[in-house]
Amino acid sequence: MSQPQGHFTTGEFARLCGVSKHTLFHYDEMGVFSPSGRGENGYRYYSLAQLEVFNVIATLKELGMPLADIKAYLDRRSPRELVALLEGEEAQLDEKIRALRQMRGLIHRKAALTRAALGTDWDAIVLRREEEALFVLTRLPPLTTSRDTAMAISEHVLFRKRHDIHSPYSIGSMISVEAARAGDFETGYSHFYTRVERRPKGVEVFTRPAGRYLSACHIGGYASVGEAYGRLIGCAETRGMTLCGPFFEDTMLDELSMEGYDNYVLQISILTQGG
Secondary structure, three states: OOOOOOEEEHHHHHHHHOOOHHHHHHHHHHOOOOOOEEOOOOOEEEEOOHHHHHHHHHHHHHOOOOHHHHHHHHHHOOHHHHHHHHHHHHHHHHHHHHHHHHHHHHHHHHHHHHHHHHOOOOOOEEEEEEOOEEEEEEEOOOOOOHHHHHHHHHHHHHHHHHOOOOOOOOOEEEEOHHHHHOOOOOOOEEEEEEEEOOOOOOOOEEEEOOEEEEEEEEEOOHHHOHHHHHHHHHHHHHHOEEEEEEEEEEEEEOOOOOOOHHHOEEEEEEEEEEO
């Protein structure tokens, strides 16, 4: 059988559609789009009318519809089915747009936080007013091993996922003044937290009060973080300040921008009175 009049070989039809021959072979194997006929030599031939059908498939693919769903729609297509299909796709697009806007906001805020960290004097002890902030907390067991810490971080991340909590802030930790004075940085931490911009539904939040916070940065890894706490405690005593715990330990620059714990930039802060 020679090439039928008004029909195209696989290569010719692929060029008309702007796809590869392998795409047409795959669609045929999936039962989504098959040639109108085959020659005695086994060659596939496509008709001009099939170009419109392929354009429909291409449009649905652009909408992100799986091939199996496209096949199911083509098998039962009608004006009513098309309306239902497009309304469903529109709803999915609206959700994707919402998610993209949320992601854009997180990226924008993370960039701003990183710029602020770069503009910080990491050697200075600073007293400044902080506004009220909202934290989502998970309670910590004693962190006596690196495995304990990894498990606790995982629990906190999973908690945020379960409650659909998204934030540009890195995970922070809380430790009491008494534990910090005693140098207990293994069992003294009480909570991991993530700062959020608004109250998540169905989740209890901790409100960090507004006020004057004394803060210091630390570079050199978690093993020596007690040095920064000691500097803050000593500064507060020199100035006659009362420390209103707990301490808040935030990671300003983490693995996203720095390689290895020893290069992370931590900021420790605490609410103060007097002085």
